[in-house]
Amino acid sequence: MTKICVLDYGSGNVRSVFNLFNSINQSVIISNQYKDIKNASHIVLPGVGSFGSAMNNIKLNIPLGILEEEVLTKGKPFLGICVGMQVMATESSEFGKHLGLNWISGEVKKISADLPLPHIGWNNLKIFQNSKLLEGINEDLDFYFVHSFKFHLNDSSLLVASSEYGESIPSIINKENLFGVQFHPEKSQVAGKKLAINFLKIK
Amino acid sequence: MKKKRVIALLLIKDGILVQSKKFERHQNLGNPYFAVKRLSEWASDELIYLDITDKNHSLNLSSSKKSFLGIIEEVSKSALMPITVGGGISSIADIEERLAHGADKISINSVIFEKQEFILDAAKKFGSQCIVASIDIKKNGDNFYIFSEYGRKLIKEDPLNILKRVQDQGAGEILINFIDHDGMKNGYDINLINKLSECIKIPFIVCGGAGQWSDFKEIFDKTSADAAAAANIFHHIDQSMYLAKNYLFENGCNVRKPQLLEI
Numbered sequence: 001m002t003k004i005c006v007l008d009y010g011s012g013n014v015r016s017v018f019n020l021f022n023s024i025n026q027s028v029i030i031s032n033q034y035k036d037i038k039n040a041s042h043i044v045l046p047g048v049g050s051f052g053s054a055m056n057n058i059k060l061n062i063p064l065g066i067l068e069e070e071v072l073t074k075g076k077p078f079l080g081i082c083v084g085m086q087v088m089a090t091e092s093s094e095f096g097k098h099l100g101l102n103w104i105s106g107e108v109k110k111i112s113a114d115l116p117l118p119h120i121g122w123n124n125l126k127i128f129q130n131s132k133l134l135e136g137i138n139e140d141l142d143f144y145f146v147h148s149f150k151f152h153l154n155d156s157s158l159l160v161a162s163s164e165y166g167e168s169i170p171s172i173i174n175k176e177n178l179f180g181v182q183f184h185p186e187k188s189q190v191a192g193k194k195l196a197i198n199f200l201k202i203k
Numbered sequence: 204m205k206k207k208r209v210i211a212l213l214l215i216k217d218g219i220l221v222q223s224k225k226f227e228r229h230q231n232l233g234n235p236y237f238a239v240k241r242l243s244e245w246a247s248d249e250l251i252y253l254d255i256t257d258k259n260h261s262l263n264l265s266s267s268k269k270s271f272l273g274i275i276e277e278v279s280k281s282a283l284m285p286i287t288v289g290g291g292i293s294s295i296a297d298i299e300e301r302l303a304h305g306a307d308k309i310s311i312n313s314v315i316f317e318k319q320e321f322i323l324d325a326a327k328k329f330g331s332q333c334i335v336a337s338i339d340i341k342k343n344g345d346n347f348y349i350f351s352e353y354g355r356k357l358i359k360e361d362p363l364n365i366l367k368r369v370q371d372q373g374a375g376e377i378l379i380n381f382i383d384h385d386g387m388k389n390g391y392d393i394n395l396i397n398k399l400s401e402c403i404k405i406p407f408i409v410c411g412g413a414g415q416w417s418d419f420k421e422i423f424d425k426t427s428a429d430a431a432a433a434a435n436i437f438h439h440i441d442q443s444m445y446l447a448k449n450y451l452f453e454n455g456c457n458v459r460k461p462q463l464l465e466i
Contacts, residue, residue: 049330122206146332
């Protein structure tokens with residue numbers, strides 16, 4: 001049975017992410033409790049703000065040992081959103097060096113294109129490979145982005161889709177059961193809802 | 204490619220949706236929930252809600268604020284889109300309160316001129332992506348001035364300095380309102396927008412004057428504005444946002460194609 005656990009470490013968009021999943025399936029909770037993470041079928045890590053403060057708050061609020069057991073060992077579908085995707089990286093250079101969860105090898109660095117930052121607004125995808133997350137979603141659909149940093153993957157085969165903003169920005173990454181999206185599905189109207197429905201279909 | 208945005212701006216005064224003219228005359232448009240539902244139905248790229256209750260003349264300030272926050276909370280539950288909220292912000296606690304009711308971004312106006320470091324403090328605490336510096340501009344001959352307190356108080360500081368300052372302090376976006384064009388349906392002030400944009404390096408939104416769909420196109424064709432916002436034009440025509448987006452898309456503007464996906 002589908003049970004969604006949205007992890008809460010004080011990220012501003014937790015409620016929006018809850019609203020998105022709640023509009024699809026009502027068995028969703030916001031929680032960091034051991035039993036809720038253990039009982040969940042799908043785990044979501046939202047994120048807004050800077051990498052360093054997100055990592056600090058994650059370490060303070062989320063039982064990482066249990067989360068890693070459920071996600072890395074048992075292989076539960078995991079979705080990281082925006083900074084929630086970026087913290088899966090090895091490290092970041094946003095406001096100094098910070099170590100990430102190191103679930104997906106790579107580094108988070110500032111977008112270097114000579115365009116206004118943050119990269120804010122609606123942008124579409126360039127799709128590199130099939131993904132369960134993209135069922136029914138094509139390259140014409142737009143998603144809502146707000147960020148100034150991007151995920152540099154060490155293994156480019158994990159790139160599912162990118163978006164163009166003066167340079168190529170990884171917008172969807174996937175390693176086994178780990179999914180990351182740079183955009184905000186919870187703010188991307190029907191396209192975001194479609195993606196969330198697809199995520200919940202992953203077992 | 205990143206798209207240009209079209210944004211519906213909703214003015215709430217004493218808990219009621221209103222339309223305005225030159226920041227002065229306000230006409231009651233009734234229950235905000237229905238209008239919101241109409242505008243939220245997928246086509247608008249974002250929503251901006253401004254509480255323009257006059258704190259010196261409101262009959263019941265606390266109940267008017269309560270209904271405003273109630274509207275934001277309701278909208279954010281179903282809208283699944285970015286929501287900027289402004290009006291009456293004068294402290295970090297005010298920002299926290301609005302975020303807790305479902306706002307994604309906070310538009311900051313008069314307090315910019317009362318507390319010089321406010322944008323800096325707010326951007327540090329909530330991140331630049333959360334902070335929209337809202338600037339109201341009025342012309343006087345060839346000159347132009349910034350006003351605070353919803354057009355009531357003239358700010359003597361050079362407008363270009365102010366624009367530079369809010370960017371240096373970490374605002375993520377700038378929302379520029381053109382008071383002379385507010386509610387006049389005479390098009391945006393393209394010349395002034397281009398003059399201001401020379402000193403703007405972050406995404407900016409312009410508002411004031413939209414009277415027909417082609418006014419949005421003019422913004423995207425002739426200025427570097429990242430987004431065009433409007434209020435009145437969206438209230439009087441059924442499916443207005445869809446029609447606007449469709450016009451822009453059909454006429455080659457770089458906007459999000461309206462209604463592509465059914466689920």
